Amino acid sequence: MAEKIEKIVAEGVDDEPVSGTQRQYRGGMLIAIGLFAAVYAAFHMAALNGLSIRSWTGVNLPYLPRFPMETWNFRIVHVAGALLLGFLTFAATRLDDGNAPGRVRPNPILRALAWLLLLPALFSLGAAAWFGTLIDGGVMWNGIDATLRWREVWLFGTPLLVATLGAIVVSWLERTPADAVSVADLVLGICAVSVATYLVVMYGTLMRNSTGTPFAPIGISLAAVAGTILILELTRRVAGMALVIISVIFLIYVFVGRYLPGFLNAPAISWQRFFSQVYTDAGILGPTTAVSSTYIILFIIFAAFLQASKVGDYFVNFAFAVAGRARGGPAKVSIFASGLMGMINGTSAGNVVATGSLTIPLMKKVGYTKRMAGAVEAAASTGGQIMPPIMGAGAFIMAEITGIPYTEIAVAAIIPAVLYFACVYMMVDFEAAKLGMRGLRREELPKLPEMLRKVFLFLPIVILIAALFAGYSVIRAGTLATMSAAVVSWLTPFRMGPKQIFRAFESAGIMSIQIIVVCACAGIIVGVISLTGVGARFSNLLLGLAQHSQLLALFFAMCIAILLGMGMPTTAAYAVAASVVAPGLVNLGIPQLTAHFFVFYFAVLSAITPPVALASYAAAGISGANPIETSVTSFKVGIAAFVVPFMFFYSSGLLMQGEWIDIVHVAFTALLGIYLLAASVQGWLFGHLHMALRVLVGAAALAMISGGWISDVIGLGVAALVFVIQRGILSGRRSAPGAE
Known part of the structure; x- marks a missing residue:
């Protein structure tokens, strides 16, 4: 009886995974949340492209907003919208079958308390709006006038904090159905709007120039306290505790730093002064939110449009058609597909879930261990974060x-x-050679000619790259790429009409919540660093280490960057590490681009670095392997990325800096060095390597990687010696399988 062959076709790769805390609304609430999410995303697209509502309506009404908005107000609205949408979308505790409709019996006391907390939340919102009318009426707002302080403390700040803290506690204790609105979460959303209303109102007074001084209205500090608490709570819901714990440690440091010794000692800062500044462009509204409110949300919209046209499925199927028949084919498919997907979606763990659900079982099918299958997917997905152009x-x-x-x-x-993905590719290829693996059969794979006929699906990314290098702004290039994704979809069965475009904006709004709130939370840490001066003192520490050894200083910077990034999404990890570590490296005399790439790489690699490796843990959940073992193996698979940043320091040509002859030289020798490094780690070079030869090959790899002509010659010489020895030993009966 002929064996039934099941054809491999990627489907559902574009589907956004549902978080364990994400509510699953139905009916009218589903429509309302979808409409809000779509409007929120579309608002950003309109604002970023400088559109005017007046130009759409032809009506000149004074209350219609002008785009682009003032920068500060735009960022405040950006964060507030994400908080409101986030609290309505993500529950305080994990939702499971126990939260199914009909299985939950709401606690009447908690429900009544939540409704009661709605009153102070609405009261604070009304007070913030009232302050705006007083300012418009000519009242000169400041932090000195006793009457104004009393109004801010008792009419705005106190009700706001009572509602915020009370609703958070109730949301922790309350159990609600997965498809029902939590009143406590609604209260938190209103509190977020109240904070934004007050800050927007105050922007026209002394806010920008008075923060950190006695003239700052006390309400700014109270609003910032509530806003910080709301950001931390939503971060906990969507990104886990790691970033929250780090943020809280930094916040505690603000007030205990005066008692700490050495370079950790910080000046005394009152809570009013600190919080009056942390919700400005010195902190929460600073660089991280500046990026999330412009480039990041724009490319989230771009990704949502690509998902709507099922480009992700095509990427994976194309990868299977190209590399599926090679030995260990599914692992090589994982490298290609995860690199493309990870470049766009911006999260290592999320990329693992999206593509790993298909590639990991197939890797196990062709002979990879559970541990290795998960590790390859984690390393490839993490590599997407360093894949240009996105x-x-x-x-x-x-x-x-x-x-x-x-x-x-x-x-x-x-x-x-290229060096990173080449190393991962070589690692899986050598593993496949050692185990005598074969690829998948032709009959199991998508047909390459069919995939090539759909190659136009790459067009949006091609347009993005072409527009960027043609001199268009990132915003204009991203907008053109997004529009082209909709146009390209008309050549597929998944045509995007008005309904599909609405769904894409809706998906983008939901997808953006995590990254926006994570960037805002990272802004808290950045604010602490800038306001306490700990970053400058850390720079001095690195300078002190560099007097003994620059390599030691770089190693210390690497450890700090990885430590700060553990358990954090890539964007937040880099933003924090760039504030702490990068200035110190620049002070060592390292060029700014090199210093920031050094920090960026290790912040990204925290996703596969034991003991806290989010991407590896996500992969282990799919493969069924031990999470710690998977993280150790993914560290080994991605070992090149831990070497490459040090190569920047010795060979700036790797960052396209310098003459072309030097760039080509260091790129070629570095690639050869990466090949030898993979061979040394895996113990395979034209056959099995004995331990002594592995050591020699590793030494040759490091010599090639350093980038000097002399070291390159030494490395080539050692590699040639190992080749001659190996081919001399492995002859006749002693020849290893696969040596030829």
């Missing part, structure tokens, strides 16, 4: 912080990304 939004934050043009950053990332 780089998981990290490039945009780097451009915002450093002032270096985005296109220069994208170009500089090309060679390091």
